Amino acid sequence: MRKLVPARPRSGQEIDGIAEDILGYFQPTAIKEPQVVKVEPIFEFGLPDFGIESDYRSLEARGIQGYTDSANRICVVSSELADDPNAAAYFRSTMAHEIGHAILHIPEFRRRRQKIISEQAKKDGILHRLPDTEIPIYRNPEWQAHRFAGGLLMPEAAVKKAIAMYRSHEILAIIFEVTPAFVRARLKGLKMLN
Numbered sequence: 001m002r003k004l005v006p007a008r009p010r011s012g013q014e015i016d017g018i019a020e021d022i023l024g025y026f027q028p029t030a031i032k033e034p035q036v037v038k039v040e041p042i043f044e045f046g047l048p049d050f051g052i053e054s055d056y057r058s059l060e061a062r063g064i065q066g067y068t069d070s071a072n073r074i075c076v077v078s079s080e081l082a083d084d085p086n087a088a089a090y091f092r093s094t095m096a097h098e099i100g101h102a103i104l105h106i107p108e109f110r111r112r113r114q115k116i117i118s119e120q121a122k123k124d125g126i127l128h129r130l131p132d133t134e135i136p137i138y139r140n141p142e143w144q145a146h147r148f149a150g151g152l153l154m155p156e157a158a159v160k161k162a163i164a165m166y167r168s169h170e171i172l173a174i175i176f177e178v179t180p181a182f183v184r185a186r187l188k189g190l191k192m193l194n
């Protein structure tokens, strides 16, 4: 079973707000107007601005698409995925997900690790890994990163406008350049799935 370090509780709205702040800096029109969010510049230039290294690396042997390492302040996306012309939508959501971990979790986890070092061996359990079934959804770092990816690639106001214009999920997937499964998950997260 996969084990995770619980993050501090965050609501979906709080996470969407953080994603919008990032868009406000890089692509403000995307907050309200349906369009493709250019996620690579955020990864390549935005993260270094936050003091986080970002890189494309071969991850095929590890069987993963990306990872974020808070101890070393680095965010990595698979170079195989980046080079796959048939996986552009999935690549974009993977990158947005890792950006979420980098923005939400690197500063928090680094702070907590330092706190624990300063408190010596006091067993407060904060950084102990738990099976993800035992972590409440709002404290699950994977849920938080998924939610961030939704907020970054499909901001709520732009989604509402696109839904009013087109209705079709397939068209939304094209407009935002994400997978149909990503559209579904985002609409569900926004309680807009009927």
Ligand SMILES: [Zn+2]
Pocket: 097, 101, 141, 142, 145
């Ligand atoms: Zn993740």
